[in-house]
Amino acid sequence: MERRHPLQTHSWADDDISQQVTQDGEIIFYRRCARCGRDFMRPDSGTGWHAAYVGVVRIEPLADSVTRQWVTEDCPGRLLTNDCRSRTTRQNRSLRENGGRRHMTVKRC
Numbered sequence: 001m002e003r004r005h006p007l008q009t010h011s012w013a014d015d016d017i018s019q020q021v022t023q024d025g026e027i028i029f030y031r032r033c034a035r036c037g038r039d040f041m042r043p044d045s046g047t048g049w050h051a052a053y054v055g056v057v058r059i060e061p062l063a064d065s066v067t068r069q070w071v072t073e074d075c076p077g078r079l080l081t082n083d084c085r086s087r088t089t090r091q092n093r094s095l096r097e098n099g100g101r102r103h104m105t106v107k108r109c
């Protein structure tokens with residue numbers, strides 16, 4: 001029996017579909033294992049999969065209706081398709097009115 005490649009032993013979130021972001025003008029694919037939480041990235045330039053840290057660079061509030069739902073519901077225990085739609089309700093309003101900053105840089109450990 002042929003041994004699987006170690007990367008094929010992970011349990012990828014999102015049904016084995018790589019997420020895609022554009023960072024510094026370059027397309028980067030990334031994926032996270034739902035079991036061990038390891039993140040991996042693959043630059044579109046084709047240098048293979050790298051271990052990665054996925055940092056949060058910006059936090060945006062969603063629509064008030066989504067907030068009302070999410071803060072009053074128990075954890076659904078799984079990813080919900082509806083939540084993906086909810087995430088498209090990002091608001092463009094600035095958080096400065098609350099003294100917050102719209103763009104945040106998170107310290108890395």
Ligand SMILES: [Zn+2]
Pocket residue numbers: 009010011033034035036037038
């Ligand atoms: Zn894993």
